[in-house]
Amino acid sequence: MSSDLIDKSYEPHEVEKKWYAYWEEQKLFSADETSKNNHFSIVIPPPNVTGVLHMGHALNNTMQDILCRYRRLKGDNVLWMPGTDHAGIATQNVVERKLASQGMDRQQLGREKFIEAVWEWRAESGSAIINQLKRLGASCDWDRERFTMDEGLSLAVRKVFVQLYKEGLIYRGDYIINWCPRCRTALSDLEVDHEEQEGLLYHIQYPFPGSTKGLIVATTRPETMLGDTAVAVNPDDERYFNLPGQEIVLPLTQRTIPIIQDRYVEMSFGTGALKVTPAHDPNDFEIGMRHQLESIKVIGDDGKMTIEAGSQFEGLDRFVCREAVVAMLKEQGLLVRIEKHDHSVGQCYRCKTVVEPNLSKQWFVKTKPLAKKAIEAVEDGRTRIIPESWAKTYFDWMYNIKDWCISRQIWWGHQIPAWTCQKCNQLMVEMDDPAVCDSCGSKELVRETDVLDTWFSSALWPFSTMGWPDQTPLLKTFYPTSVLITGFDILFFWVARMMMMGIHFMDEVPFKDVYVHALVRDEHGKKMSKSKGNVIDPLEVIDKYGTDAFRFTLAAFAAMGRDIKLSESRVEGYRHFINKLWNAVRFSLMHITENPGAFNEKRISLADKWILSKVGQLTISVTESLDNYRFNDAAASLYRFVWHEFCDWYLEAIKPVLYGKKGEEEKAATIAVLWSVLKDTIVLLHPFIPFVTEEIWDKMPGTHGSIMKAEFPGGDKPLFQDPEAVSTMEMITGIITGIRNIRGEMNISPSKLLTASVQTDDGKKQEQIRTHQEMICSLAKLEVLNLSRTGDRPKSAATSLVEGMVVFVSLEGVIDFSKEEERLVKETGKIEQELSTVQKKLGNKGFMDKAPEDVVQKVQDQNNQLQEKLQKIKINLEKIQELQRS
RNA sequence: GGGCGGGUAGCUCAGUUGGGAGAGCAUCGGCCUUACAAGCCGAGGGUCACAGGUUCAAGCCCUGUUCCGCCUACCA
Numbered sequence: 001m002s003s004d005l006i007d008k009s010y011e012p013h014e015v016e017k018k019w020y021a022y023w024e025e026q027k028l029f030s031a032d033e034t035s036k037n038n039h040f041s042i043v044i045p046p047p048n049v050t051g052v053l054h055m056g057h058a059l060n061n062t063m064q065d066i067l068c069r070y071r072r073l074k075g076d077n078v079l080w081m082p083g084t085d086h087a088g089i090a091t092q093n094v095v096e097r098k099l100a101s102q103g104m105d106r107q108q109l110g111r112e113k114f115i116e117a118v119w120e121w122r123a124e125s126g127s128a129i130i131n132q133l134k135r136l137g138a139s140c141d142w143d144r145e146r147f148t149m150d151e152g153l154s155l156a157v158r159k160v161f162v163q164l165y166k167e168g169l170i171y172r173g174d175y176i177i178n179w180c181p182r183c184r185t186a187l188s189d190l191e192v193d194h195e196e197q198e199g200l201l202y203h204i205q206y207p208f209p210g211s212t213k214g215l216i217v218a219t220t221r222p223e224t225m226l227g228d229t230a231v232a233v234n235p236d237d238e239r240y241f242n243l244p245g246q247e248i249v250l251p252l253t254q255r256t257i258p259i260i261q262d263r264y265v266e267m268s269f270g271t272g273a274l275k276v277t278p279a280h281d282p283n284d285f286e287i288g289m290r291h292q293l294e295s296i297k298v299i300g301d302d303g304k305m306t307i308e309a310g311s312q313f314e315g316l317d318r319f320v321c322r323e324a325v326v327a328m329l330k331e332q333g334l335l336v337r338i339e340k341h342d343h344s345v346g347q348c349y350r351c352k353t354v355v356e357p358n359l360s361k362q363w364f365v366k367t368k369p370l371a372k373k374a375i376e377a378v379e380d381g382r383t384r385i386i387p388e389s390w391a392k393t394y395f396d397w398m399y400n401i402k403d404w405c406i407s408r409q410i411w412w413g414h415q416i417p418a419w420t421c422q423k424c425n426q427l428m429v430e431m432d433d434p435a436v437c438d439s440c441g442s443k444e445l446v447r448e449t450d451v452l453d454t455w456f457s458s459a460l461w462p463f464s465t466m467g468w469p470d471q472t473p474l475l476k477t478f479y480p481t482s483v484l485i486t487g488f489d490i491l492f493f494w495v496a497r498m499m500m501m502g503i504h505f506m507d508e509v510p511f512k513d514v515y516v517h518a519l520v521r522d523e524h525g526k527k528m529s530k531s532k533g534n535v536i537d538p539l540e541v542i543d544k545y546g547t548d549a550f551r552f553t554l555a556a557f558a559a560m561g562r563d564i565k566l567s568e569s570r571v572e573g574y575r576h577f578i579n580k581l582w583n584a585v586r587f588s589l590m591h592i593t594e595n596p597g598a599f600n601e602k603r604i605s606l607a608d609k610w611i612l613s614k615v616g617q618l619t620i621s622v623t624e625s626l627d628n629y630r631f632n633d634a635a636a637s638l639y640r641f642v643w644h645e646f647c648d649w650y651l652e653a654i655k656p657v658l659y660g661k662k663g664e665e666e667k668a669a670t671i672a673v674l675w676s677v678l679k680d681t682i683v684l685l686h687p688f689i690p691f692v693t694e695e696i697w698d699k700m701p702g703t704h705g706s707i708m709k710a711e712f713p714g715g716d717k718p719l720f721q722d723p724e725a726v727s728t729m730e731m732i733t734g735i736i737t738g739i740r741n742i743r744g745e746m747n748i749s750p751s752k753l754l755t756a757s758v759q760t761d762d763g764k765k766q767e768q769i770r771t772h773q774e775m776i777c778s779l780a781k782l783e784v785l786n787l788s789r790t791g792d793r794p795k796s797a798a799t800s801l802v803e804g805m806v807v808f809v810s811l812e813g814v815i816d817f818s819k820e821e822e823r824l825v826k827e828t829g830k831i832e833q834e835l836s837t838v839q840k841k842l843g844n845k846g847f848m849d850k851a852p853e854d855v856v857q858k859v860q861d862q863n864n865q866l867q868e869k870l871q872k873i874k875i876n877l878e879k880i881q882e883l884q885r886s
Numbered sequence: 887g888g889g890c891g892g893g894u895a896g897c898u899c900a901g902u903u904g905g906g907a908g909a910g911c912a913u914c915g916g917c918c919u920u921a922c923a924a925g926c927c928g929a930g931g932g933u934c935a936c937a938g939g940u941u942c943a944a945g946c947c948c949u950g951u952u953c954c955g956c957c958u959a960c961c962a
Contacts, residue, residue: 276962740927
């Protein structure tokens with residue numbers, strides 16, 4: 001076979017396209033919902049339909065794909081459930097922007113038409129991210145792709161809502177919630193991003209009635225004073241003992257408000273007097289509840305002041321109003337002072353608008369009872385969180401969980417199945433739309449317009465995607481799922497809530513393991529963001545370096561519990577690896593022209609046994625690593641094996657055999673081993689780099705069908721292991737490396753053939769060296785390799801010590817001896833240093849008495865070896881010095 | 887305020903029950919040796935943040951200090 005059958009370098013683009021289409025066509029990603037085989041299931045963290053693939057998705061899905069492909073090779077029945085999330089607010093924003101560009105808004109369009117427009121939009125561009133996942137090689141069972149707004153999933157949402165309502169775990173009420181004035185909707189606590197900002201603390205005088213004196217309160221938001229309904233002081237505060245029960249004048253208004261006592265007030269902050277605005281501050285709301293204070297809403301849902309704020313402020317934007325209030329207070333001499341004050345400001349996680357705490361009627365999930373069971377599940381290990389440190393974070397949040405505001409005042413989402421009777425105000429929550437009021441029989445029913453938080457439907461994902469509420473075969477086979485792979489940023493948003501819902505509705509945890517991976521950052525460790533301009537687009541990386549190189553990079557850097565700093569140059573490095581592999585295959589396939597069949601264990605060479613043992617160890621290491629989510633360990637073993645064992649040693653060692661220098665029989669045996677090793681290696685690599693391995697598989701003689709159907713190395717048979725061959729090979733490679741050291745350090749040209757000898761009295765080693773002297777000669781570029789006994793030594797030679805043997809490289813006509821002297825002096829220094837630490841241990845009575853025997857023995861052996869080594873090197877040093885003198 | 891993670895070679899990072907400090911990249915020297923110059927052969931480089939402690943033995947365990955990230959929280 002000539003090399004023109006395989007290109008000199010690997011070109012990913014066509015290969016990737018070809019094989020992905022093939023896999024899909026052959027239905028190789030399909031799960032069998034009835035199979036009794038060991039099953040393995042993952043539900044994808046559904047990306048937003050609005051989304052484009054970013055680095056986080058790439059990492060997350062690469063890991064899932066590695067596990068799924070690995071388990072398929074192991075023979076498991078694998079379900080990787082794909083789908084997307086309707087992303088209520090985000091999607092609505094996108095479509096609204098589109099409308100705006102056409103000079104329209106959703107109000108003009110009306111609810112129904114607007115929702116139609118969203119569906120249209122989804123039909124156009126909603127599959128973008130799915131196609132991007134495919135480019136990543138994701139082996140999801142696409143025929144089962146789900147969407148949170150699908151009919152089936154919507155039914156699940158409704159069922160869950162109705163049941164929770166009937167169980168008293170969902171309620172409606174007037175509470176203070178986070179309000180985004182731009183999105184015009186309520187947000188849950190999690191949907192508010194807090195950011196530390198420089199702000200101002202305004203000290204304002206509230207006068208006593210008919211007095212110029214008064215109390216000074218401090219606030220960062222002066223505009224809210226218009227809605228104050230009390231001033232609170234701490235009951236222990238001696239300064240204000242006589243005040244409670246009195247009233248105080250609220251400036252800029254006609255109102256007087258009471259002075260109350262509440263332990264919430266921090267005496268040390270400001271003046272110890274707190275203005276209370278129950279309608280616009282969560283704490284003040286609590287205080288208001290305790291003291292039955294009136295709530296006055298002065299900021300409207302649009303972020304502008306209401307009529308309650310007073311006619312001079314009505315209609316002003318809340319921040320404009322702040323300036324106006326401050327100016328007016330100043331005018332009236334009531335602004336005592338302004339201090340700089342850093343505080344955290346809540347922003348809408350979708351649009352960054354400053355969130356307004358606002359009183360309104362919303363729907364909530366009572367989370368405590370649900371959280372309790374979700375905590376227990378992790379405590380007793382039904383669900384493992386990996387790495388374990390995240391369990392603590394999970395517990396902290398779960399223990400301090402607050403009720404979850406689930407209603408959103410947008411249109412895109414699952415409309416809440418609640419109806420209010422216009423006659424008697426009866427509230428009905430039902431599976432089937434009610435026609436008449438179940439209390440008064442009126443037909444005047446009005447449906448709740450709010451929709452549910454997107455995360456409400458995501459919380460059902462592990463079972464809603466499998467057909468729940470129907471008891472489908474899919475659900476029976478694959479729930480609970482084997483593992484959830486996710487970033488820590490949605491641990492609360494999503495994982496915690498899936499736990500609560502899964503346990504409540506399925507009576508079983510949604511996943512056995514939760515593997516929490518890190519975030520992908522830029523090369524300086526900064527979060528990638530569009531505004532910083534440091535975003536690396538995964539698709540560009542794929543275009544430039546190929547999917548496999550990219551995936552391998554992600555796997556290699558995916559150490560547990562640490563962020564991944566990614567830069568293009570790293571991907572480039574792993575492209576080299578893919579190319580190295582490609583070329584190793586190219587070389588191998590020049591010699592493997594047909595299926596060589598099984599090798600005969602009795603006929604194979606040392607190098608063969610060694611590489612077979614190594615591939616066996618590799619198999620164990622990859623298996624263990626993947627079973628424990630140690631993707632980086634698996635990637636590292638594969639990298640080291642392919643490059644530094646298979647290419648650097650094995651292929652080099654068998655070249656003379658392949659070139660026919662050892663006869664046809666040995667050549668055939670070696671080719672059989674080469675084929676077998678290559679096959680196993682490619683299969684082990686496949687989960688990480690699916691495309692290039694499929695391409696190689698296709699080109700290899702003796703393979704059939706897709707590599708996805710291949711058998712994992714070993715199968716049921718024990719893996720090949722030959723420890724003796726491994727240690728012999730290590731000795732041989734040690735000798736070769738010793739000779740290469742000398743060559744390299746003394747700048748002897750690689751093309752110059754040398755003469756060397758190995759000095760040992762060990763008969764077995766002599767025998768082995770003799771047997772493998774051709775390999776040594778070829779790899780160390782020797783003309784002659786001699787064996788000698790102690791005492792024999794060449795006249796002028798450089799020396800190297802290997803496993804108690806002395807390797808001499810003849811320097812006749814090659815060298816200046818001062819260089820060799822330098823080498824040996826340096827070497828002596830190293831050995832002496834090692835020796836001193838070893839001897840310190842041996843001289844330590846405590847160590848000798850208390851250390852375990854095997855450790856002591858090991859140190860003693862080291863000591864002996866080092867002593868011997870030192871002695872030998874000293875002899876050679878003397879010789880060299882003699883030679884120089886003569 | 888609370889919590890978590892991190893500080894190991896020039897850079898990015900591994901280091902799984904405590905027992906001879908590692909990799910990749912970069913650097914330096916030598917090679918177009920017929921699969922691969924996206925390559926080959928060799929070399930140099932570390933007070934494992936700092937200070938204590940436990941131990942025969944600490945990068946690893948404990949305490950404190952410091953610096954850097956992140957998460958979380960109702961001091962207006």
